[in-house]
Each structure stands twice: as structure tokens, then as C-alpha cells.
Amino acid sequence: MNRTLFVNVGVWDATGAATYPGEVLVEGNRISKVAKGSERLPRDGAETIDAAGCTLIPGLVEGHAHPSFSNAATTVEIGDIPPEEHVLVTMHNARAMLDAGFTSLYGAASAKVRLDVVIRNEIDSGRIAGPRLRAASPEITVTGGLGDERRMHMHRESFALIADGPDEVRRAARMCVREGVDNIKINISGDDFIKSAKAAMTVMNDAEIRAAVEVAQAYGKRVNAHCRAGESVKAAIRCGVDVIYHCEFADDEAIDMLEREKHRTFVGPAVGILYNTMYYANRWGITEQVATDLGIKRALEACAATYDKLRRRGVRVVPGGDYGFAWTPQGTNAKDLELFVKLFGYGHGEALLCATKTGGEIMGMADLGQIRAGFLADLLLVDGDPSQDVSILQSKDRLLAIMKDGAFHKRPRVALAGGRQAAE
Numbered sequence: 001m002n003r004t005l006f007v008n009v010g011v012w013d014a015t016g017a018a019t020y021p022g023e024v025l026v027e028g029n030r031i032s033k034v035a036k037g038s039e040r041l042p043r044d045g046a047e048t049i050d051a052a053g054c055t056l057i058p059g060l061v062e063g064h065a066h067p068s069f070s071n072a073a074t075t076v077e078i079g080d081i082p083p084e085e086h087v088l089v090t091m092h093n094a095r096a097m098l099d100a101g102f103t104s105l106y107g108a109a110s111a112k113v114r115l116d117v118v119i120r121n122e123i124d125s126g127r128i129a130g131p132r133l134r135a136a137s138p139e140i141t142v143t144g145g146l147g148d149e150r151r152m153h154m155h156r157e158s159f160a161l162i163a164d165g166p167d168e169v170r171r172a173a174r175m176c177v178r179e180g181v182d183n184i185k186i187n188i189s190g191d192d193f194i195k196s197a198k199a200a201m202t203v204m205n206d207a208e209i210r211a212a213v214e215v216a217q218a219y220g221k222r223v224n225a226h227c228r229a230g231e232s233v234k235a236a237i238r239c240g241v242d243v244i245y246h247c248e249f250a251d252d253e254a255i256d257m258l259e260r261e262k263h264r265t266f267v268g269p270a271v272g273i274l275y276n277t278m279y280y281a282n283r284w285g286i287t288e289q290v291a292t293d294l295g296i297k298r299a300l301e302a303c304a305a306t307y308d309k310l311r312r313r314g315v316r317v318v319p320g321g322d323y324g325f326a327w328t329p330q331g332t333n334a335k336d337l338e339l340f341v342k343l344f345g346y347g348h349g350e351a352l353l354c355a356t357k358t359g360g361e362i363m364g365m366a367d368l369g370q371i372r373a374g375f376l377a378d379l380l381l382v383d384g385d386p387s388q389d390v391s392i393l394q395s396k397d398r399l400l401a402i403m404k405d406g407a408f409h410k411r412p413r414v415a416l417a418g419g420r421q422a423a424e
């Protein structure tokens, strides 16, 4: 059995405790022992990593992952990718997120039914490198909703599945389950770049939402919903949706409902796409004025106000900012943590808890997301202490080692005790 011992390391264990000096022993794919202070763990037979005071944290969890999104500027382009290329795109993106320290991805939506599924299976088999992945379905959307790219005179594929009425939603959801997804995505709100379904509109009805939830519950899957409008958030909660994304226009009633259901549901702002569309999309013709005209500034301000409230109410919030568009490229996902601090009022350690402890919870794994004996050994060795400054996680050079399931994806270059040098 593989044994790896981290010594001379600061341990930030995601239990809510501050970073403490200690040692961590990994045996097989699990953390077997954690020592605090001057306590020493047995060295025998273990590869010993002298971390020189760097910080060990749990691997990050991306709570709104789109590994099949191709860093395109429009959603139409994502639908145009042929399946053969699309599998490769998805494979490379999953790898890019692992390279960035994300050892788990909670799939928000996939661009084709089997993309997340086949990549999850290849990763789990060990044939390709990638994070743990809860595979998502495509976005199930109603005619005219976000993701319906058809026109009267032409059929056009998109990243969505179009379904109207509970029977069609049920059929689409069951088909996704048959093909192996873990999460079913539905679009309850529109979006401001969709002429026929704006962000403030609730375009999927309760019967349709309930159909998706019934299928998910029957098969032990989760339902994710795209909800911008307050009414959409309320409908999602009323109908039993598990993960509610965006929520920026949640009114007080919706926020009360989210608080009441906080032990069952998760929310994710997907703030990265709003922020980068506002300030970093100039190259694609989206100046601040264009973004403001598109409603992005209003959405960003609403998002900041809503998530400040949700944070105070103890609602479980996951980072994940719709990375996978041109100005939110895959692998830059850790920026969301900085935005949690900058825009929502989280402390650095609190933001990190959202990406680790809460991340383990949204993955549905009781033994993921913390550094505790018996937990899965998904670990990052970081140059510096991200619980004091989460922005350092955006620099790959600061990620000295990435371990997933007890094996190094990125080996540390630090000296090993006994004078050996770790192979890269």
C-alpha cells in the first residue's frame, strides 16, 4: 500500500479550525492519521515530504462545472461542435481543472448527453487524468428557453435538450439517467441574452420541474436548476430541486425559503461569468457599456447583495462561475473564491470552506472535502496559506503538489526527508 507522509506542514483541515503545524499520513487512497503540533507520526515505509512550512488543504471542489464547454464566446458555438471533437474538448478541460487544483467537479450541465458520462468513466477507470466528476445532463429547457437555438426555417443543435410539458421533461430526464448521468439540469429562468426568455422570466412551470425532480428522486440523482428570477428560485424550492444556481434576483421571500431549506439544498452564484463579462470581455467586443446594456451590471449588483444575505443566513453556497466561456476559460476557476471575498463579504477561510467542506457535501460524499482520518486523500500542497489569501490559488506555481485519491497528479519538487529529491 502507498504511504505518503507530509511533515513540517501547515494543516488547514476545513473543519473550521485555523491552520496549525502538523503532519499528515496518507495510506492507500485515504488520510489515515493527522498529527497536531509536536506529535510525530511513524516514518517507516512512507515517502516523506518535507513541506518546509507550506500549507496542506483539501483538494478544491468546483460546484458548477461545465467540462464540455469549449471556451467559446457564444452558446451557439458550443452546440456546433461535432461529437468526436467534443469528447476530446471535455477530456482536456477536465484535466485543466485538475491541474488548477480542482480534484472534484460537480457537473452543472453537459453540452451533450454522454460527454460528462464518458469522461467520468474514463477518469474513474484510471485511463485518463481528471478530477472526480458527478456527470451532468444537458440543460433541459422549454421551447424558446435558454438553450433553444432553433429557428423556424432551420434545425440547430445546442447544448440543451428541448422538452415541453411534464411528459417530455420526464422522458428527457429518464433518457439522461439511462445514459448514466448523476445530475439532471433544468432551466427554469431565461437569460438576458435570450430574446424569448429573459432572466426575470420563469419559463418552466411547476409541473415540468416536478417531473424532473420525480425522475431524479426515483433513481437517486440530483437536480440542478438555472434560476435567475425570484419566482424561479421559489418554484425550484417548492418542487424539491437540490442545487439552485444564480439566484441573484431572489426577493426576501425566496431568501427566507432558501434559509428554511438550507440543510437540503445548495446554491451557487456562478459569479465569475458575471464579473468577467463586466470587466474582462473587451476583446470580444463587450465593453463595460455593452455589458451594462446587457443587464450584467444590474445582475452583478443584485448577486453581491443576495449572497451577502445568504452568507449571513448560513445557506450552503458553492463556488463555480460558469468557467468554459471565452472570458472565463477552463482552469481559471479559483477566481471565484476571490470574488466570494471581494463581493460577498466572506472571509478567506470561509470562502475556502465553500470550496472544500461544502464541496464534499454537494458531491454527496461524506468522506470528501476535509483533512481528517478516514477521509479520501485529495490534497493540495500550497506555497503560502490560502486561508489567509485565497487569491494565491489562482497561481499554478503556488500549487506545489496535487494529490487525488492518494496518488500525486502533480508531485512536489520540495526535498524529501533523507536527502532524496522527488521526481517531477
Ligand SMILES: [Zn+2]
Residues within 6 Å of the ligand: 064, 066, 108, 109, 270, 322
Ligand atoms: Zn452554468
